[in-house]
Amino acid sequence: MTFAPQLKIPATYMRGGTSKGVFFKLDDLPEFAQKPGVERDRLLLRVIGSPDPYAKHTDGMGGATSSTSKTVILSRSDKANHDVDYLFGQVSIDKPFIDWSGNCGNLTAAVGSFAITNGLVDASRIPKNGTAVVRIWQANIQKTIVAHVPITNGSVQETGDFELDGVTFPAAEVQIEFMDPASDEDGEGGAMFPTGNVVDSFEVPNFGTIQATFINAGIPTIFVNAADIGYTGTELQGAINEDAEALLKFEALRAYGALKMGLINDIEEAASRQHTPKIAFVAPPANYVSSSGKPVRAGDIDVLVRAMSMGKLHHAMMGTAAVAIGTAAAVPGTVVNLAAGGGDREAVVFGHPSGTLRVGAVAKQVNGQWTVTKAIMSRSARVLMEGWVRVPQD
Incomplete structure (x- = not known):
């Protein structure tokens, strides 16, 4: 042959x-x-x-x-x-x-x-x-x-x-x-905050009702508080990726979030759209040891963030999710902004599993709608x- x-x-x-x-x-x-x-x-x-x-x-x-x-x-x-x-x-x-x-x-x-x-x-x-x-x-x-x-x-x-x-x-x-x-009125998912709110009460099976920020900036992302879903925000990959039940719960959260953001019309569609939206959970600063063994001090960061990518906890942070983090941190009242201490800010240093990253973004309201002109980071x-x-x- x-x-x-x-x-x-x-x-x-x-x-x-x-x-x-x-x-x-x-x-x-x-x-x-x-x-x-x-x-x-x-x-x-x-x-x-x-x-x-x-x-x-x-x-x-x-x-x-x-x-x-x-x-x-x-x-x-x-x-x-x-x-x-x-x-x-x-x-x-x-x-x-x-x-x-x-x-x-x-x-x-x-x-x-x-x-x-x-x-x-x-x-x-x-x-x-x-x-x-x-x-x-x-x-x-x-x-x-x-x-x-x-x-x-x-x-x-x-x-x-x-x-x-x-x-x-x-x-x-x-x-x-x-x-x-951020997506404009013609972009996928609508405005920067597709629900019209900077924070929503969001009901998900196995999690109950939690607070969430849904944002289209860099990549569609759903931010929740780590404490609301049973985590501290200092987790490394093994704590989640080796827990099959946790992965199923995160996928359910992602699927229901995609529906709420208008990215899908039926919950079943989420299975063929694994890349978006992203799920990230946040917490106030705390000391932890990164995956490389490097200590990260609470005083060196503004907020803790862990993000899921393609069904697993990311080993560091996706660049597009970093844009979403910087943008959400710049808007008073979002889950990210409040975890970082609230108030106005044009940059945020966040802790992720591999260490820290700084991202800048300037957000402002135009005709009652939040917008961001540019987000900056180094790679x-x-x-x-x-x-x-x-x-x-x-």
Whole structure:
């Protein structure tokens, strides 16, 4: 019996923030995969090694976690005042689907670097030395992101001394600006606060009635108080990810929250929309020891935050969820703002399982509606491997 040879596709394996994924130029993909659809999804699933009932991704490029089961497709942008279009796919580990409903804020840090290195940014916009400003159109959520990429001798500078909790080694700092990160009236889920309130009483099976903030900023996110669901906010991954009952309860909370946010019309739809919304629980500052063994002092942070991603507690913090945290912290009366001590603030330092992170956001009311013009954070990125990825033609 004769089998077809493997496809050989140019690709780059990159780390961006606390995530990593396989990056492609759109026109490097096989013609059948240059447009959305089942065939593209099947190809990318095979690249990552999903679905994998063993949850190891042994036969693919994925890392069998929500942070490492990711794909990115980039192309020159034909949108005015933008350099590159960025499409992100969150690949399920054990199911045959890719969620295209949201962005990956961490991998955003690698988009500018890839775009420059692969000729997707006009040479006139790249200084000999200094910082290249890359204007990114995030195609999943229809938003603008601006990446400030360090350049040395005309090339992307990847090495440096910037340290990011959740990443083992230092690298060059890349500042990311998420422009107008909250959904507008035409965006998915409606306004920044889709229920019209900064905090709601929310009833969920197995949890009862709890206080929640539903927000569309960076990524649709549901914030609840850790104490209301039986946690302290200092938990590490094992405390939740090894508790099957807890994971089921969090999924129920996410599903009912998606319904309340208007992201789905029926509770059953949540199963095919795993990437959004995110669930995060918050608490006032407290001392704890991070997953690396590094002590985090209550006096060094404003608030504790733990977030769920693709059904598991994230090892650090998703970049888009960090935008939601910064935005919610800037609005008086939200669950996040109150856990951080209340009042007005334009930046927040939060504690996550791997350490701490600072994110800034400026929120204001316009005609009675809350809006945020920009959220800012720093990340780092580097190429791990480049060349070709091989994919069986099945």
